[in-house]
Amino acid sequence: MGDIIEFHNVVKEYPYYESIVRGFKSFILSNPFKSVNVLRKSKFRAIDGISFSIGRGEAIGIIGRNGAGKSTILALISGIIKPTSGRVVVRGKISPLLELGAGFHLELTGRENILLNGILLGLKRREVEKKMDDIIAFSELQEFIDQPMRTYSSGMVARLGFSVVAHLEPEILVIDEILAVGDMEFQKKCVEKITGFKKKGVTIVFVSHAMNDIRRICDRVIWIEQHKIRMDGRCEEVVKTYERYMEQA
Numbered sequence: 001m002g003d004i005i006e007f008h009n010v011v012k013e014y015p016y017y018e019s020i021v022r023g024f025k026s027f028i029l030s031n032p033f034k035s036v037n038v039l040r041k042s043k044f045r046a047i048d049g050i051s052f053s054i055g056r057g058e059a060i061g062i063i064g065r066n067g068a069g070k071s072t073i074l075a076l077i078s079g080i081i082k083p084t085s086g087r088v089v090v091r092g093k094i095s096p097l098l099e100l101g102a103g104f105h106l107e108l109t110g111r112e113n114i115l116l117n118g119i120l121l122g123l124k125r126r127e128v129e130k131k132m133d134d135i136i137a138f139s140e141l142q143e144f145i146d147q148p149m150r151t152y153s154s155g156m157v158a159r160l161g162f163s164v165v166a167h168l169e170p171e172i173l174v175i176d177e178i179l180a181v182g183d184m185e186f187q188k189k190c191v192e193k194i195t196g197f198k199k200k201g202v203t204i205v206f207v208s209h210a211m212n213d214i215r216r217i218c219d220r221v222i223w224i225e226q227h228k229i230r231m232d233g234r235c236e237e238v239v240k241t242y243e244r245y246m247e248q249a
């Protein structure tokens with residue numbers, strides 16, 4: 001049996017035009033005179049030939065600058081997108097991608113969203129209802145839970161997202177930059193919960209710009225630079241090298 005997650009020379013390309021629209025501001029600032037029609041035909045590599053494998057129970061951090069390709073890697077692991085070439089293998093029950101607001105419907109209430117997400121994740125309605133009180137208690141959103149989610153702050157959305165996932169018993173926990181928006185007390189609770197999962201042998205893939213959280217959670221770190229792996233190794237070693245590199249940049 002192989003590793004729980006394997007990337008074999010994975011490439012993900014987007015039409016260049018779409019990458020520009022996503023990063024519209026930087027396009028306007030850096031490339032104002034190029035013809036959009038020329039760009040429309042070219043491809044942009046968000047991930048450029050990446051290979052790694054993650055063993056069962058490992059806690060892996062993925063770090064790197066904005067736009068390096070970290071979220072793209074998580075989306076590939078989660079199966080939300082498919083690689084342009086190469087192979088992605090995942091051998092385990094994966095949590096939904098924890099990304100701010102992903103999977104929530106803003107016109108529904110917090111409670112309805114918990115139910116909806118639980119069912120989408122394969123639980124029976126009765127199972128979700130059994131966990132409902134625990135999920136709400138962990139989120140500390142009792143007061144707001146029957147309000148539509150459009151009235152929630154970004155921190156409240158993150159709280160609910162984390163609480164749902166934390167009660168699902170995944171085999172692989174995939175977290176994209178979500179702790180950053182919670183307040184300090186909730187961040188601490190999340191880190192404790194994640195550490196608890198780790199002790200139970202859950203595989204964790206954690207993307208963050210907060211090196212403290214990376215240090216607390218991860219054993220191994222993969223540093224992505226310019227859509228490729230720059231370094232893959234023990235947490236402290238990679239984080240230190242990255243920090244030194246960023247100070248010089």
Ligand SMILES: Nc1ncnc2c1ncn2[C@@H]1O[C@H](COP(=O)(O)OP(=O)(O)OP(=O)(O)O)[C@@H](O)[C@H]1O
Nearest residue numbers: 014018019022023046065066067068069070071072
């Ligand atoms: N759906 C998409 N269509 C077109 N381009 C995309 C799409 N998703 C990502 N990209 C591009 O791929 C590159 C990598 O994006 P990604 O979101 O993976 O970066 P990231 O490392 O998560 O950055 P951040 O730290 O800002 O979250 C970026 O240049 C981005 O513009």
Ligand SMILES: [Mg+2]
Nearest residue numbers: 070071072176
């Ligand atoms: Mg990202």
